[in-house]
Amino acid sequence: DAGVTQSPTHLIKTRGQQVTLRCSPKSGHDTVSWYQQALGQGPQFIFQYYEEEERQRGNFPDRFSGHQFPNYSSELNVNALLLGDSALYLCASSFVQGGTNYGYTFGSGTRLTVV
């Protein structure tokens, strides 16, 4: 059973560019959340998608946007990259049953370096 798959694993972008990160959730999961983890820090919640809509959002600027597709996979887009956007971006999937979320499964992340 495949877990959460993220691509690419690493990438380097130049300040001001745009980037798209991709995530395929674990089989049976319908909710995708994105986290940013700066070096030496805990993961920070960016946003969560369910039924192709953004359901919750953390304290991140509009430069961060996302999308969820009918097959539950998701993309994270970051525009006008800043040096401070360099981080490990983690995707987590989960499923909701009877109004209860049964916890996240995390991917291995995409390491984004902005130069």
Place this chain on the structure above:
Amino acid sequence: AQSVTQPDIHITVSEGASLELRCNYSYGATPYLFWYVQSPGQGLQLLLKYFSGDTLVQGIKGFEAEFKRSQSSFNLRKPSVHWSDAAEYFCAVGNSGGYQKVTFGTGTKLQVIP
């Protein structure tokens, strides 16, 4: 707003010794609580979770955690640490309900010495 405090940034223990990692949370209702472990450059692996019921939760790799509502704590324990347990450990709190936002602590880095 929900939050998590992990007061110990770095802990060193000898292999075979017992371990306790501290976690305090802030949340208005009954929280969902988690402990995750992260090896360098890797994603997070769920060690255990508490949703309701028995306040002593057993997890993978011999870890356990105890939910203490009166102390707003969810400390992680292991009776005998192995060198392979060296990693960073994150405590997290989630709101109840379907659209769950999980908030992480800043982590505790565990070093295991021979």
